[in-house]
Amino acid sequence: MAVLRILFTRLRTEEKLLKDAAERLGIPCELQLVSDTVFGGEPFCSQDDVVLARCVSHNQNEAVAQMLETQGIRVVNSSHVMGVCGNKLTTSCVLEQAGVPQPKYLVAFTQEGALDAVERLGYPAVCKPVSGSWGRLLAKLNDRESAEAVFEHKAMLGAIHNTFYIQEFVDKGSFDVRAFVVDGEPLCAIARTSQHWITNTARGGSASNMPLDDEVSELLRSVHRAIGGEFLAVDLFKSNGRWLVNEVNDGGEFRNSIAPTGKDIPGAVVEAAWNKRR
Ligand SMILES: Nc1ncnc2c1ncn2[C@@H]1O[C@H](COP(=O)(O)OP(=O)(O)O)[C@@H](O)[C@H]1O
Numbered sequence: 001m002a003v004l005r006i007l008f009t010r011l012r013t014e015e016k017l018l019k020d021a022a023e024r025l026g027i028p029c030e031l032q033l034v035s036d037t038v039f040g041g042e043p044f045c046s047q048d049d050v051v052l053a054r055c056v057s058h059n060q061n062e063a064v065a066q067m068l069e070t071q072g073i074r075v076v077n078s079s080h081v082m083g084v085c086g087n088k089l090t091t092s093c094v095l096e097q098a099g100v101p102q103p104k105y106l107v108a109f110t111q112e113g114a115l116d117a118v119e120r121l122g123y124p125a126v127c128k129p130v131s132g133s134w135g136r137l138l139a140k141l142n143d144r145e146s147a148e149a150v151f152e153h154k155a156m157l158g159a160i161h162n163t164f165y166i167q168e169f170v171d172k173g174s175f176d177v178r179a180f181v182v183d184g185e186p187l188c189a190i191a192r193t194s195q196h197w198i199t200n201t202a203r204g205g206s207a208s209n210m211p212l213d214d215e216v217s218e219l220l221r222s223v224h225r226a227i228g229g230e231f232l233a234v235d236l237f238k239s240n241g242r243w244l245v246n247e248v249n250d251g252g253e254f255r256n257s258i259a260p261t262g263k264d265i266p267g268a269v270v271e272a273a274w275n276k277r278r
């Protein structure tokens, strides 16, 4: 009999909620600790199982998905989707090719190139690591001096930080939106309000329900058409009356979004994963 296997490295609230939801919905489900598992030899599960990959480290999650997919095991999200979402530059390229609106961005590979890029975009601008989450290491560049300082520091941080991904700073007011797309359909969204320009709930942004209208729903569907995936968490900005897609996360955290939206996000995710079984 097929089993839904939740692969994890740290049992966060999300993984507990996913396990509870599976039990509630009668889906046979096991938690599997990644550190107890060797990948590549005899598979730890059957070909009929579906693996919901929930490692905290994005790199680890993608590696585990690749190993399991190589053995013919279905993984949610797929390693391909993880690859697109796990790198902000890759996400931007995929969205741009699909014509999905996003903040203006430029990429450079040296301090001088980065300075040129930010001056083309104009101040303020935002420089972000291509992989990262929870608003870490984001820098708002207000003027040339702050840009020079940030780029000099990044240049010392090693190769990964020498891909300078720079976005225009979007005047989004006091909030942005985190929307959840399950099985290609928008499920619910929260507005994240903060006095800080970084609105992540992990950074103190407060969550309130954001009803999905037709315009946002259609935009979210276009994101899914471009990227695929059973479970996407999409960050949106509204600027000058227009919606922009800031980033797309796979395997996102959702604990702060259940109460405000009243939606059973973990239930929807385990069902979507379970539907992928052979
Ligand atoms: N270009 C931008 N303009 C305005 N605010 C931004 C911009 N980029 C990021 N932010 C703010 O910072 C938050 C975190 O940025 P994000 O790109 O989503 O990175 P992370 O992967 O760390 O969540 C966003 O939710 C938003 O509040």
Ligand SMILES: [Mg+2]
Binding pocket: 134, 135, 200, 235, 247
């Ligand atoms: Mg984000």
